[in-house]
Amino acid sequence: MSPLRIGSLELGSPVVLAPMAGITNVAFRTLCRELELERAGSTSGLYVCEMVTARALVERHPVTMHMTTFGPTETPRSLQLYTVDPEITYAAAKMIVDENLADHIDMNFGCPVPKVTRKGGGSALPYKRRLFGQIVAAAVKATEGTDIPVTVKMRIGIDAEHHTHLDAGRIAAAEGAAAVALHGRTASQRYSGTADWSEIARLKEHVTDIPVLGNGDIFAAEDAAKMMAETGCDGVVVGRGCLGRPWLFAELSAALNGNEIPVPPTLGEVTAIMLRHGRLLADHHGEDRGMREMRKHIAWYMRGFPAGSELRNGMARVSSLAELEGFLSQLDPTVPFPKDAEGPRGRQGSPGTVALPDGWLDDPEDTLVPAGADIMHSGG
Numbered sequence: 001m002s003p004l005r006i007g008s009l010e011l012g013s014p015v016v017l018a019p020m021a022g023i024t025n026v027a028f029r030t031l032c033r034e035l036e037l038e039r040a041g042s043t044s045g046l047y048v049c050e051m052v053t054a055r056a057l058v059e060r061h062p063v064t065m066h067m068t069t070f071g072p073t074e075t076p077r078s079l080q081l082y083t084v085d086p087e088i089t090y091a092a093a094k095m096i097v098d099e100n101l102a103d104h105i106d107m108n109f110g111c112p113v114p115k116v117t118r119k120g121g122g123s124a125l126p127y128k129r130r131l132f133g134q135i136v137a138a139a140v141k142a143t144e145g146t147d148i149p150v151t152v153k154m155r156i157g158i159d160a161e162h163h164t165h166l167d168a169g170r171i172a173a174a175e176g177a178a179a180v181a182l183h184g185r186t187a188s189q190r191y192s193g194t195a196d197w198s199e200i201a202r203l204k205e206h207v208t209d210i211p212v213l214g215n216g217d218i219f220a221a222e223d224a225a226k227m228m229a230e231t232g233c234d235g236v237v238v239g240r241g242c243l244g245r246p247w248l249f250a251e252l253s254a255a256l257n258g259n260e261i262p263v264p265p266t267l268g269e270v271t272a273i274m275l276r277h278g279r280l281l282a283d284h285h286g287e288d289r290g291m292r293e294m295r296k297h298i299a300w301y302m303r304g305f306p307a308g309s310e311l312r313n314g315m316a317r318v319s320s321l322a323e324l325e326g327f328l329s330q331l332d333p334t335v336p337f338p339k340d341a342e343g344p345r346g347r348q349g350s351p352g353t354v355a356l357p358d359g360w361l362d363d364p365e366d367t368l369v370p371a372g373a374d375i376m377h378s379g380g
């Protein structure tokens, strides 16, 4: 498998941790990177931070600034911006450059959350071809003369009648983006059904001058090789598959580099990973908030493993590291990784009509910045 080049960044394996709001903070990325090193011998992928809103960054919102925390040895530092406005995009990217906040800027044009699309943000935005192009161009301009590549992450389009990915891919490349990533669903599909990898193949045929990354439904190491073979994409972006399985990147890089896939961890090894995750979250957020964040991860980690309902309920309400340690010590460390823990986790949901601003579909060339769309939100 050849390495993946994204602008100045050369990745030893063509694997990207998908930005996930509320998940891919410094704690989770550190854990994934440590496990890739420990189990596959190197840290070679790209681990993207949870998204931050460009406006909130420019306004130095303390919560947003905290979200841009990177590990002391983290490289490359990859930051995702949610943005709807060329001017704010330029200011945010310039701030990243001037203050040396990151080594890579990704942009989120895939969010399907109704409160975002209703205002014209996220996955609704690429429909406005010229505005989309102006936003990409603004970020590229702000990073000119630096080694910081700008990339775009998007969906197939708004719905089956309004595909935007081919135009957006072509426009992003023309405006200087260093790669595009496609989640093989429309906004109206949200996270339901299966990702349509054939649209990743179409985008790859359409955009020939920059790498095209495929995203959607990679839940095991074999899925990544399959997506690359089926679509011809240059790399893969992995989201929900690593929830409760941060060692997945070791498996992915081993599989894609033709090495033996490491044996999945036993329950004893998983409890050590959970404890490390808990400590990293406590370092980042403080113990109280860290443990509240840890609760959802515990449910994902424990999937398919035996544990009595009392223990599960206790862990779902964990409030201190000492308590977490106490719960984890009650689990049988010899239990092997369960077969039925494979498959989708995290968001699924059902399809629905995409909420859009009035008249949004009337004029794809309109460059009016959608009002009120740069709100804080979560999702992609």
Ligand SMILES: Cc1cc2nc3c(=O)[nH]c(=O)nc-3n(C[C@H](O)[C@H](O)[C@H](O)COP(=O)(O)O)c2cc1C
Binding pocket: 018, 019, 020, 021, 022, 023, 050, 051, 080, 107, 108, 109, 110, 111, 153, 183, 215, 216, 217, 218, 237, 238, 239, 240, 241, 346, 347, 378, 379, 380
């Ligand atoms: C909890 C959660 C949060 C997400 N947050 C973001 C985000 O901040 N930015 C983004 O571009 N995509 C976000 N996404 C979308 C993922 O990056 C990814 O595109 C999607 O989950 C499909 O990939 P998967 O099938 O590997 O999960 C999020 C997804 C989930 C499940």
